[in-house]
Amino acid sequence: MPTLVLKSLRSLKDYVDREIATSDWLVVTQERILQFAEATGDRQWIHVDPERAQRESPYGSTIAHGFLTLSLMSHFIREAIQLPVEVRQTINYGLNRVRFPAPVRAGEKIRARVRLHSFRDFPGSVEAVFDITIETEGAEKPCCVAEWVLRYYL
Numbered sequence: 001m002p003t004l005v006l007k008s009l010r011s012l013k014d015y016v017d018r019e020i021a022t023s024d025w026l027v028v029t030q031e032r033i034l035q036f037a038e039a040t041g042d043r044q045w046i047h048v049d050p051e052r053a054q055r056e057s058p059y060g061s062t063i064a065h066g067f068l069t070l071s072l073m074s075h076f077i078r079e080a081i082q083l084p085v086e087v088r089q090t091i092n093y094g095l096n097r098v099r100f101p102a103p104v105r106a107g108e109k110i111r112a113r114v115r116l117h118s119f120r121d122f123p124g125s126v127e128a129v130f131d132i133t134i135e136t137e138g139a140e141k142p143c144c145v146a147e148w149v150l151r152y153y154l
Contacts, residue, residue, distance in 0.1 A: 005082040009126055009152055012081075013119040020116055021080035025109040025137060026072065028064045033106055036068040050106070059103050066100040069110065069144045073132050076112035077150075089153040093127065096147040102139055109137040117147060125153045 003021030006012055030050065037043045042065055045052050053062040074092075083090070104110055117129040127149060134144040 003080055006084050008084055009087055009154065010121065012116065012126065012128060013121070015116040016119050018116060020114045023076040023079040023112045023114070025111045026075065027109050028068070028104050028106065030062060030106040033062060033064050033068065036065055036071075040065070040067070042067075059105055062106045064104040064106070066144065069100065069104055069134055070095075070098060070146060072110070072134070073112065073146065073148060076132065076134070077114065077130070077148075080112070080114040083152065086154050087152050091151040091153070093149040093151045096129070096149060098144070098146045100144055102136065102141040102143045104136055104143045110134050110143060111137075125151055127151050 004015070033047050037048050046057055046059075047062055047065055050062050054060060057063070111134070113133045113135065115131040115133075117131045118127075119129075120127040128151075130148045130150065132144070132146045132148055133142045134146075135142045
């Protein structure tokens with residue numbers, strides 16, 4: 001269930017500079033990593049060959065693609081915010097900044113902390129910029145830090 005249930009889209013502006021939610025944990029399975037590798041054509045052994053990764057990788061196992069971790073923001077934002085029925089469409093407008101400070105090993109759990117960075121009102125839409133920090137259970141550093149721009153249309 002989403003942490004923040006919005007009665008109106010414009011009420012989102014009340015959350016600027018505030019952490020909105022921390023998502024539930026999500027296990028990044030080897031199967032998900034393989035599916036992402038097939039979908040993107042990025043079949044580098046560090047992602048798809050568990051035996052070789054165990055022998056040769058500095059991480060001791062396969063790791064998720066950085067872009068897989070990044071793409072899971074869509075999943076996490078749905079856990080964080082329930083949009084009001086007035087929203088017709090959500091558009092991924094892009095990213096201002098993305099970093100992958102630490103790997104995600106196959107089988108590890110990740111979750112996101114969602115903070116509203118800024119909010120801009122436009123005729124018929126709003127733009128929300130979120131700071132998303134994705135962390136791995138038990139890790140010192142986050143695995144992904146991103147500034148994500150979404151446009152919501154009424």
